[in-house]
Amino acid sequence: MRDAGAGSNRSERRDAAENRRRILNAAITLFEQHGVQPVSMNQIAIEAQIGSGTLYRRYGNKSELCLDLIKDNMFLLFEDITAYMAQNRADPPSQRLTGLLRLFIRFREKKAQLLKGVEESGPGDRLRYRTRNPLYNELHQLIVGLFDEMGAGQAQPNSVFKADMVLMALSSDAYSFQRDVRGYSPELILEKICSTFVS
Amino acid sequence: MRDAGAGSNRSERRDAAENRRRILNAAITLFEQHGVQPVSMNQIAIEAQIGSGTLYRRYGNKSELCLDLIKDNMFLLFEDITAYMAQNRADPPSQRLTGLLRLFIRFREKKAQLLKGVEESGPGDRLRYRTRNPLYNELHQLIVGLFDEMGAGQAQPNSVFKADMVLMALSSDAYSFQRDVRGYSPELILEKICSTFVS
DNA sequence: TATATAAACGGAGAAGTCTCCGTTTGTCAA
DNA sequence: TTGACAAACGGAGACTTCTCCGTTTATATA
Known part of the structure; x- marks a missing residue:
């Protein structure tokens, strides 16, 4: 490591x-x-x-440095997630999604500052999307899988788009906005995300 | 003016x-x-x-300057929106939401660069959310109204949260991501947003 | 018209990000 | 052990954003 x-x-x-x-x-x-x-x-x-x-x-840039500083914690998070997904593979996908998001939100609460540091790249944004850090792709893939399971019957589950939206909602900016401006607790945010995207 | x-x-x-x-x-x-x-x-x-x-x-900062440069266009946009909402007040709210978002997306396509300029405030982000510009509150209010209409029967329409999510999806960052990375056209993005949030 | 004064001006410079490039130094092969 | 040399170093400096504050000036009032 x-x-x-x-x-x-x-x-x-x-x-x-x-x-x-x-x-x-x-x-x-x-x-x-x-x-x-x-x-x-x-x-x-x-x-x-x-x-x-x-x-x-x-x-x-500072973003890369911050990334290096939470890398270890990210690995731990993924271990937790993997374990959770394995232990609860029998649950309906919506429930597993909730569990996964709960783990991530816990992580985000603990590492809020560094995570924010990772997401902002400083001035002169060279065509980089705040959304593109290693965490993103891993989580995205997992979430797409779950949405696919949920919408197995439907014609267009739109899983990729929905997963993008969920992760967008958990970006530093959107999440802090819900926390600080809307005044929602982590648990309430989780609830709202689930009720919005799982329905 | x-x-x-x-x-x-x-x-x-x-x-x-x-x-x-x-x-x-x-x-x-x-x-x-x-x-x-x-x-x-x-x-x-x-x-x-x-x-x-x-x-x-x-x-x-540059953001304020950009804002001043699109202010006139923003007023025009709101005139368009107001006119649209008046003309179509008989349509179901979901349809009016689609129409509203279509107008906004057209605007965003035309003024992409300035809009991006407005949303980024430069280094040293002093506790400002990219989401807080005058456009935001106006649009948010309209969208909340429509969601409230749609979910009139339900216990928790979550309209405020949903409106936040819709506008987040239309922020420069998220929107450009869908355009450039996912490769979706404006019309397709509109469709996906509607099918995700209107259900 | 004269003048007081609040408003506006402007540029030096603090502090930051990031690059460039001449210098130094580990390392590996002979 | 000794070079050779790629890799790493470091700091000057280009370019930013933004502030501070002494100077200038438009304008209201007498």
Whole structure:
């Protein structure tokens, strides 16, 4: 799990590995101290005692750095999800979807700041959709599967689109909006999503 | 329509009005020439031959400037919508919703770049939701009304939430994703939205 | 017309992201 | 052990967004 950091190339040079550790440690320290959003890449470089060029060669932006920081937790989430899906394979798909979303929402509550950090790429958005991070595709596939099961009889289950909508509803922006502006609790949001998309 | 620019205070000083014209002209010129996203506030200030402080006092960020540039078109859109709603008040609400969304999608296709400019506020997102621009509340209210009509019999129509979801689906990010990544046409997106949320 | 004054101006500069490129350094083969 | 050299380093600097504040100016009032 340590050297899966940025794709498994031919082994990493020792100084590079050392710097990666320093970067991650610095980021963790600063994020714990000030939160994710207000910490700049420069601050991280300084805290890690490396040049900013070095930082940027490894992580093209803060988003990538945040991603590296929650990768481990993401693996754990997927283990939980996989276990849940296996244990409850007899339940109707709508119920499994609820369970899956509940796990994800729990994760999102715990890692809200980093997740937000992952989803925003900074200024000059180069044609990147906030929706495209590794989490997305994995979850999307699972959800499409469940919608397909639910709509097995229908002509057009529209599972791909519906899954996109569900995940959109769980993006940092939409989710925080429901939390903070609409004032809904996580459990209520889950309920509303299910009642809207499962019906 | 000219002096409704930023709220109707006691009349605008002549030099200020002049500068506003210059800013808007500069922005239009540059946006036509290079597109919205790659043009910086500095470039606009230079093209308008004013100091950047002057530009920023009038428009706190590019988003506000873009908003001013489509305001007129937004009014036209709302006129269209109001007319449509009046002419078709006898139709079932689901059909009126489709019509409303079709009008909005047409608008969004025409003003895609500026709309994207409006929705992104630049780096350092100060607790602002991409979803909060004037368009949002107006449309949201209309859509909530239609959902309420549709679900008049049900216990929890969840109209507010559903309206949020529909508008989320029509945000620049989600919409472009469906267009560019999923490869759906505007008409197909409209269909999918309706079949997902109207059921 | 003169003048006080609130409003508007403008540009230096703080702080951030990210690139470029000359320098340094691990590593591997000889 | 010794080069050779790809890889990694680092910081200057280009370009942004946005603020601060001393200066200028349009306008209302006397």
